[in-house]
Amino acid sequence: MPVNRDAIGAHGEAIVTVELLRRHGRNEPFFRPQFLGEKYPAIDFFVELVGVDGDLTPFFLAQVKTTSTGYTRGGRLNARATPPMMASLVRYPAPTYLIGVDEDAGRAFIVPTITGGPTQYRSLPTDLPLSKRVTLQTLYDEVRAFWIAHGVTFHRSAFE
Amino acid sequence: MGADHSWANAMQAEALATLFLTKHREIEVVSASRYVQRQGYDILVRFRKEGKGEATEFAVEAKGVRRTTGRANGLRIRINQDLLANVDLPLLLFVFDVDDETGSYRWLIEPVVMEDGQAVLLTPVEPSPTNGHRPAQISWTDLSPLDDGALKTILDRIATWSRARDRSPVPPRQRSG
Numbered sequence: 001m002p003v004n005r006d007a008i009g010a011h012g013e014a015i016v017t018v019e020l021l022r023r024h025g026r027n028e029p030f031f032r033p034q035f036l037g038e039k040y041p042a043i044d045f046f047v048e049l050v051g052v053d054g055d056l057t058p059f060f061l062a063q064v065k066t067t068s069t070g071y072t073r074g075g076r077l078n079a080r081a082t083p084p085m086m087a088s089l090v091r092y093p094a095p096t097y098l099i100g101v102d103e104d105a106g107r108a109f110i111v112p113t114i115t116g117g118p119t120q121y122r123s124l125p126t127d128l129p130l131s132k133r134v135t136l137q138t139l140y141d142e143v144r145a146f147w148i149a150h151g152v153t154f155h156r157s158a159f160e
Numbered sequence: 161m162g163a164d165h166s167w168a169n170a171m172q173a174e175a176l177a178t179l180f181l182t183k184h185r186e187i188e189v190v191s192a193s194r195y196v197q198r199q200g201y202d203i204l205v206r207f208r209k210e211g212k213g214e215a216t217e218f219a220v221e222a223k224g225v226r227r228t229t230g231r232a233n234g235l236r237i238r239i240n241q242d243l244l245a246n247v248d249l250p251l252l253l254f255v256f257d258v259d260d261e262t263g264s265y266r267w268l269i270e271p272v273v274m275e276d277g278q279a280v281l282l283t284p285v286e287p288s289p290t291n292g293h294r295p296a297q298i299s300w301t302d303l304s305p306l307d308d309g310a311l312k313t314i315l316d317r318i319a320t321w322s323r324a325r326d327r328s329p330v331p332p333r334q335r336s337g
Contacts, residue, residue: 010189011182017175021168023259028165029172050168106179 012066012101019108019130030136042088049140058147060095068103076123083120089113095143100124172258173224174202181205200243201251209319216322218250224258237298250318255303263306271321279324281333
């Protein structure tokens with residue numbers, strides 16, 4: 001019987017990794033994802049942007065919610081994000097996202113977690129499939145723009 | 161000269177291999193490359209035939225190639241034969257075209273049950289006693305399509321070999337041919 005699981009599992013991790021690495025005809029991927037391990041409390045993936053000119057290596061953080069129970073009648077993914085989970089994500093001073101994964105169909109969808117935005121999701125929207133180049137390009141542009149506007153560099157250290 | 165994206169080919173190949181294998185609920189995978197450097201393979205795979213009994217293990221080395229370079233110019237896969245010498249599991253090479261995500265495979269360490277029932281591991285790839293890092297030359301004609309039918313054949317073969325192995329110890333690895 002299909003069950004809703006909190007653990008991402010190797011299959012869910014592979015779905016997200018494949019989607020984020022897909023080149024869509026480009027010479028290089030948009031992203032370089034790194035799975036952090038199931039034991040890391042709030043974040044599943046650290047994802048760098050590839051091929052950005054200049055001094056910054058922009059990145060975003062993502063938590064993955066997998067499900068094998070499909071969709072609601074309204075076409076939303078049957079995966080939840082609780083208030084404590086959302087609160088922990090927006091605390092990071094970096095772009096953070098939820099990635100909902102339909103394990104059976106091998107599809108993934110991205111949802112931004114924004115300060116002042118929704119504090120929980122009983123089901124996840126599916127407007128932004130990671131399989132589409134336009135989604136990856138928009139995500140890339142958004143994260144890059146965030147770091148250009150807000151990025152700081154580490155100038156001084158007590159260990160110098 | 162363009163940037164080196166060989167890391168992307170390697171990462172995509174391992175993710176595609178994991179995705180292919182974990183579609184099947186009876187299969188578990190562990191990313192060996194993540195936890196152990198110089199293991200000789202990327203993925204450790206465990207499965208139970210029909211979900212029962214003791215788990216059987218094999219290993220996968222995953223390589224990614226780009227259609228524009230790999231297929232046009234012939235395939236040149238680098239296999240570290242020093243590391244292969246330390247692997248005592250059935251070992252498969254999965255090669256993925258990272259543009260269309262199709263896969264192919266061949267045995268690097270092949271499980272065989274001899275006529276006398278002895279389970280052996282054979283190395284179709286020629287080992288080099290003098291230069292373990294000489295890349296093994298593997299061409300597209302050496303590979304077979306990787307699909308669900310091929311996986312079933314692979315699992316059946318490994319399960320049969322595993323049962324024979326349990327009846328008697330496996331001798332040191334032999335070179336095939």
